[in-house]
Amino acid sequence: GAGVSQSPRYKVAKRGQDVALRCDPISGHVSLFWYQQALGQGPEFLTYFQNEAQLDKSGLPSDRFFAERPEGSVSTLKIQRTQQEDSAVYLCASSFLQNTEAFFGQGTRLTVV
């Protein structure tokens, strides 16, 4: 596709439920990022992939958060045992190389009830 695609756009989860958020980056982009954006704030870094390698996961808030990109293309962010504080927009971005223009998807809005 022409841009970064994320699905689902909206997800409502009951507290304690596991969720999986998908990101389809721009074809050929080596770098892939996940960010979390709380209401009224700027995006905050979660994790970074270069191809299939997860090179930085310093932003993941707890061990309930897990991300993978097994074939160096599509990525999945999984949140186990969701909590209310996990409610946010989860943004995926990709770039051709590290430290070049990053393109963002529209995000997945997660609401934990």
Place this chain on the structure above:
Amino acid sequence: GESVGLHLPTLSVQEGDNSIINCAYSNSASDYFIWYKQESGKGPQFIIDIRSNMDKRQGQRVTVLLNKTVKHLSLQIAATQPGDSAVYFCAENTGTASKLTFGTGTRLQVTL
């Protein structure tokens, strides 16, 4: 759709005027800077970037100025249009880091 930046600083300008949005960045080692525009319900959209070996870069209707001495970045939008209404974020990166660090954002409101 949901509003982005409910409690952000707001800049209100009249249509046709020039807008200047400012940002103070935190890391003196940062060498790559980007301005993003975010409309409600959408992801951040790239506007313009600048590397630390430059102090000014121009795009279509937009100019970014970088002052490394005081760690300040600004975005100038010429002849502001209603479609420019959004929240604007600056972001910084260092050459050795993978992640962008975003500023707090400024809401731009364009009045007719």
